[in-house]
Amino acid sequence: MKNSKANILLIDDHQELLEFIADDLCEEYHVQTCNNGLEALKLMESDNFDLIISDVMMPEMDGYELCQHIKENMASSHIPVILLTAKNSIESKIQGLEFGADAYIEKPFSPAFLRAQIASLLKNRLKVKAFFVSNPLSQIESIGQNQSDQEFLQKVDEIIQNHLDDPKFNVDRMADILCMSRPTLYRKINVVSSLSPNELINLTRLRKAAELLAQRKFKIYEISNLLGYSSATHFSRNFQKQFGVSPSEFLEQQKLHS
Structure with a gap:
């Protein structure tokens, strides 16, 4: 992030929730939004993102399929993915992790918790990289x-x-x-x-x-x-x-x- 804001892609077909989360994050991050997985993949062809937050249940392409696309593509597999879902079963969480999600957050959630999860994922990546570069x-x-x-x-x-x-x-x-x-x-x-x-x-x-x-x-x-x-x-x-x-x-x- 090196003295610049991280670029985050936010995906949800619920427009009010999309705008609420984007508004909450926009002071700390550059936030782009779209409404489903297919739109997200198109945006990713032309923009670079540091982290992706996606709802699970969406038309066209859901969050699981989007996450799978991201993690199976060599050019994008490094991008952390947070999945948001109203499903609170253990099976749905396991499914999200099996598709490669880095974090899984249940709705309704605290905006402060989402911000903390984002910061943790981005910070941990930098710590690991710093150790690698300095340790022979x-x-x-x-x-x-x-x-x-x-x-x-x-x-x-x-x-x-x-x-x-x-x-x-x-x-x-x-x-x-x-x-x-x-x-x-x-x-x-x-x-x-x-x-x-x-x-x-x-x-x-x-x-x-x-x-x-x-x-x-x-x-x-x-x-x-x-x-x-x-x-x-x-x-x-x-x-x-x-x-x-x-x-x-x-x-x-x-x-x-x-």
């Missing part, structure tokens, strides 16, 4: 909020790992391998990791360096050469900038913990 040995799939995201991140990581020693490897090549357009890949990686694809490539290279340092099989200059850095100095400077410690300091930390 964290696993990339840890920032995925669902199985689809985790599989996507693992695939991206595998592609980058396979090209770490290729100086010509770039975002266009990654997009080709994933059969995605460059803008779609950029947006997906940025939302999931808070990084650009180029930043993720650089971070993956540095995390591989941390992994090799932890194994203590190579000297620092050897790791620098293996990962295609122009010099050990350039490598050390990048490592310290990313993780707050130099490669030699990181190596000493690993020795203390072993």
Whole structure:
């Protein structure tokens, strides 16, 4: 959200409730509204959303089917979905979660509770991302909020790992391998990791360096050469900038913990 309001899509066929919720949220977030799942999918083709709130019972396409579409599409599966419903049975809650919903709120609900749920989902994503970026040995799939995201991140990581020693490897090549357009890949990686694809490539290279340092099989200059850095100095400077410690300091930390 980085100094700007998160963009929220709100979907409900009950116009008065739609306007009430939108009015309650508009001071903290950018809110767009529509009346059913099909309209929502059309809006998602041209706009990027940080979170989606949808009623379950709607004409054309209900909230369950919409949630399933969102979570099965690689370009949108990272977006948190809150389902709103008048059904209060355990079976309906389980159904919502099975379709990939991140939260399930019963009507009638407190607007304050909805705001708290939104804030929690958005904040938790940022916390997980911050830990991943600053921790050299964290696993990339840890920032995925669902199985689809985790599989996507693992695939991206595998592609980058396979090209770490290729100086010509770039975002266009990654997009080709994933059969995605460059803008779609950029947006997906940025939302999931808070990084650009180029930043993720650089971070993956540095995390591989941390992994090799932890194994203590190579000297620092050897790791620098293996990962295609122009010099050990350039490598050390990048490592310290990313993780707050130099490669030699990181190596000493690993020795203390072993």
